[in-house]
Amino acid sequence: MTPLELTEALEAYVEDHTTPAAPHLAALEAQTREQLEAPGMLTGLVEGRFLETLVHVMQPRLVLELGTYSGYAALAMAAALPPGGRIVTCEISDEHADFAQRHVDASPHADRVEIRRGPALETIAQLDGPLDLVFVDADKEGYVAYYEAVVPKLAPHGLIVADNTLWGGSVADPAAGEESTQALRAFNAYVRDDPRTVSVMLTVRDGVTLIRRA
Numbered sequence: 001m002t003p004l005e006l007t008e009a010l011e012a013y014v015e016d017h018t019t020p021a022a023p024h025l026a027a028l029e030a031q032t033r034e035q036l037e038a039p040g041m042l043t044g045l046v047e048g049r050f051l052e053t054l055v056h057v058m059q060p061r062l063v064l065e066l067g068t069y070s071g072y073a074a075l076a077m078a079a080a081l082p083p084g085g086r087i088v089t090c091e092i093s094d095e096h097a098d099f100a101q102r103h104v105d106a107s108p109h110a111d112r113v114e115i116r117r118g119p120a121l122e123t124i125a126q127l128d129g130p131l132d133l134v135f136v137d138a139d140k141e142g143y144v145a146y147y148e149a150v151v152p153k154l155a156p157h158g159l160i161v162a163d164n165t166l167w168g169g170s171v172a173d174p175a176a177g178e179e180s181t182q183a184l185r186a187f188n189a190y191v192r193d194d195p196r197t198v199s200v201m202l203t204v205r206d207g208v209t210l211i212r213r214a
Contacts, residue, residue, distance in 0.1 A: 006203065014046055015044075015045055015046055018045055018046050018049050019049060020045070021045050021048065021049075021076075022079065024075065024103070024106065024107045024108070025045075025048065025072060025075060025076060027103075028070060028071060028072055028075065028103045029042060029044065029045075029072060031070075031099075031103075032069075032070040032072070032099075035099065036069075036070055036095075036096070036099060041069050042069065042070060042072055043069075043072040043073040043076065043137075043163075044072070044205070046204070046205060047073070047163075047204060047205045047208070048072055048073060048076035049076070050204055050208070051073055051076050051077050051135065051161065052076045052077055052079055052080045053080070054077075054133065054159065054161065055077045055079075055080040055081060055085075055133065056080040058132060058133060058157075058159065059081075059082040059085070060081070060082075060085060060132030060133040060155075060158075061082070061084065061085050061086075061132055062085070062086060062088070062127075062129070062130070062131055062132050062133075063077055063081070063085070063086070063087040063088070063131075063132065063133045063134075063135070064087075064088050064089075064090075064123075064124070064127065064131050064133070064134045064135070064150065065077075065087060065088070065089035065090065065134075065135045065137070066089075066090050066120045066124075066134070066135070066136045066137060066138040066146055067089075067090065067091065067120070067136070067137040067138035067139075068089040068090065068091035068096060068097060068100045068115055069091070069096050069100070069137070070096060070099050070100055070103065071089070071099070071100030071101075071103045071104055071113075071115075073135060073137065074087050074089045074100070074104070074113050074115075075103065075104065075107050075109060075113065077133075077135070078107075078109035078112045078113050079108075079109060081109075081112055085112065086112050086113070086114065087112060087113045087114065088114050088116060088123065088127065089113060089114070089115050089116070090115075090116050090117075090118075090119075090120040090123045090124075090138070091115060091116075091117055092117070092118060092119060092120070092138075094117065097115050097117050100115055101115055120138055120142070120146060121142075121145060121146070121149055124146070124149045124150060124153070125149070127153065128153075129153035129154070129155070130153060130154065130155035130156075130158060131150055131153045131154050131155060131158055132155045132157075132158050132159075133158065133159050133161065134150045134154070134158070134159070134160045134161065135161045135163065136150075136160065136161065136162045136163060137163040137164065140164065140167070140180040140183045140184050140187075141179065141180065141183040143162065143183060143184065143187040144183075144186065144187050144190050147160065147162075147187070147190070147191065147211075151196060151197065154213060156213060157212070157213075158212070158213070159210060159211065159212055160197075160209075160210070160211040160212075161208060161209070161210055161211075162187070162191070162208070162209040162211065163205075163206065163207075163208055164184065164206045164207060165184060165187070165188055165201055165206075165207035165208065165209045166201075166203065166206055166207025167180065167181055167184045167206065167207065168206060171184050171185050171188060171207075188201070188209070191209065191211055195214060196213065196214055197211050197212060197213060197214055198211070198212055198213075198214050199211040199212075
């Protein structure tokens with residue numbers, strides 16, 4: 001059987017056959033699209049449920065997210081945390097952090113999510129770990145640096161989840177020379193060739209790579 005082409009109709013079908021989002025996440029998505037620029041950065045229903053499922057299976061004590069945006073992914077993951085589990089999410093934009101904080105405060109999970117402002121590398125340096133789950137969805141040019149910062153702090157059975165690793169398919173186009181595309185190509189190759197880890201790239205939404213210790 002040949003691989004499926006993920007058309008808009010098929011994407012709509014996938015979303016229609018995924019458990020609907022909780023009301024606070026549906027409201028967050030609607031307001032993100034109304035109030036923030038670049039709503040394509042929104043994690044959304046399918047990837048949100050994917051992340052929530054990973055948390056449900058792994059039962060992590062400490063989740064680190066790099067790139068909060070409007071807070072959708074953090075709140076999706078927070079719903080499945082075990083007792084005592086927490087999420088630290090990093091955001092460099094005050095506008096995005098303010099927006100996300102309002103929605104975190106209004107959610108059932110306000111005590112589980114901490115938004116830290118400023119460069120993510122500074123926050124990583126302040127965390128002792130171990131990091132059970134790391135969701136990387138920040139500036140693409142920084143992916144290799146973020147990876148190098150979190151791998152030493154990754155729990156023995158921890159997982160790094162890198163978002164946007166297909167970048168609209170442009171990573172597979174040798175003629176695509178945009179800076180973010182080049183950065184993601186370099187990251188994808190870097191992870192593949194790293195003997196410390198084992199990775200699998202999935203065609204979830206815009207590409208999600210799962211990375212664990214070797």
